Amino acid sequence: MSTPLLPGATIGIIGGGQLGRMLAMAAARLGYQTIILEPQADCPAAQVATRQIVAAYDDAQALEELARDCAVVTYEFENVPVGAAVSLAHKVAVYPPARALEVAQDRLVEKTTLNAMGIATADFVAVDSDADLAAGLETFDGNGVLKTRRLGYDGKGQRLFRDAKPSDAAGVHASMGNVPLILEAFVPFEREVSVIAARGMDGSVVAYDPAENVHLQGILHTSTVPATASAETLAQARAAASAIAAGLDYVGVIGVEFFVLGDGSIVTNEIAPRVHNSGHWTEAACAVSQFEQHIRAVAGLPLGNPRRHSDCVMENLIGDDIARVASLMAEPDLVMHLYGKAEARAGRKMGHFTRLKR
Structure with missing residues (x-):
């Protein structure tokens, strides 16, 4: 795509x-108009989009229709089948590129790729058997987080080990579905932060101010800006x-934790x-939100200024938190x-809400 x-x-x-x-x-x-490809007919995005194609993400006919009717295709989550993205890319521009999906979908590939770029990660070992896990636990002094290499989010597909013995590995691989796993060493961190960055088709990169994140039960609870760090x-x-964005030849918005x-x-x-x-939080505290920034990037438009105009705290509404909405809106x-x-x-x-600090 040579012109916006x-x-x-x-x-x-x-x-x-x-x-x-x-x-x-x-x-x-x-x-712009939008077409959503999603198998769930009553999905949230369809309520505000131009139309929806109700089909599986890898449905050949649906992908053909999407390629025919769209000038560019993007995606909202990282578990889009890589084959579907590659197939689409032969017919229509797809951003971010399929390579980014390949890297993000497998935690072992992700960490190996980042290390090759000179980006530090937790120490890790691949686990394909109880014997691999036992060896990894011995290497990491009995401590670590065992995760499925694929899928799993918001704390799902994980198991914690503290002061474990190699014998504690018995039966674990089968209990986690006999799928490829990765054992990550504990990181003695003081806080968690994330950066939302965007890279345009011309290679330009902008980044929002890092947010400090707090998770509860594996799910993001709050993001506070500015973060408490030097x-x-x-x-x-x-x-x-x-x-990372440059190393992946990326186009669009990327989140890095x-x-x-x-x-x-x-x-x-x-x-x-x-x-x-x-x-x-960027939709409330910045002139250009991360969502507009992503659309700008994939549409070939100039990236917007990521500067924030207010300090803020974003909080997720999880499950029954929805009952708090009326009082919060006061x-x-x-x-x-x-x-x-x-x-x-x-x-x-x-849902979520953002409190601006004046």
Whole structure:
């Protein structure tokens, strides 16, 4: 795609959750139409998009329709089948590139790729058997986090080991489904931060101020800006995110999560080749949100200024938290965003709000 998309062009979005919804809203503000590819007919994104193709993400006919009717295709989550992205890319521009999906979908590939770029991560070992796990536990002094290499998010697909003996590995691989696993050493971090960065088609990169994140039961609870860390540490995080985007020949918004150690150094936890929950604060505290920034990038438009105009705290509304909405909306300087989900369930993200600090 050599020239920016003109208003009225159509952008395809694979995935119909809340991230797809907010991307579709941002696209509409810039004059674009959107088509959502999502198997769930009543998905949140379809409520605000131009239309929806109700089909599996790898349905050949649906992908053909998406390629035919869209000028560019993007996605809202990292578990889009890589084959579908590669197939689409032969017919229509797809951003971020399929390579980013390949890296992000496998935690072992992700960490190996980041290390090759000179980006520090937790120490890790591949686990394909109980024997591998036993050896890894011995290497890491009995401590570590065992994760599925693929899938798993918000704390799912993980098992914690503390002061474990090699014999504690017996039966674990089978209990986790006999799938490829990765054991990561504990990182003695003081806080978690994330950087939302964007890279344009011309290679330009902008990054929002890092957010400090707090998780509860494996799910993001709050993101606070500015983060409590030194200027040098935050600059390291921005530089790492920019290097990762360049190394992947990336186009679009990327989220990069970091651990901050006691000496101020950083260790990269994971990347997300998409808009990110910890960047939702940007819609309230910046002139250009992460969602508009992503649409700008994939449409070939100039990237916007990521500067924030307010300090803020973003908080997720999980499950029954939806009952708090009316009372929260009575607060001044609070920006509410609900996702259009009909049913509140434990652990389900129903919306978020951002408190601006004046």
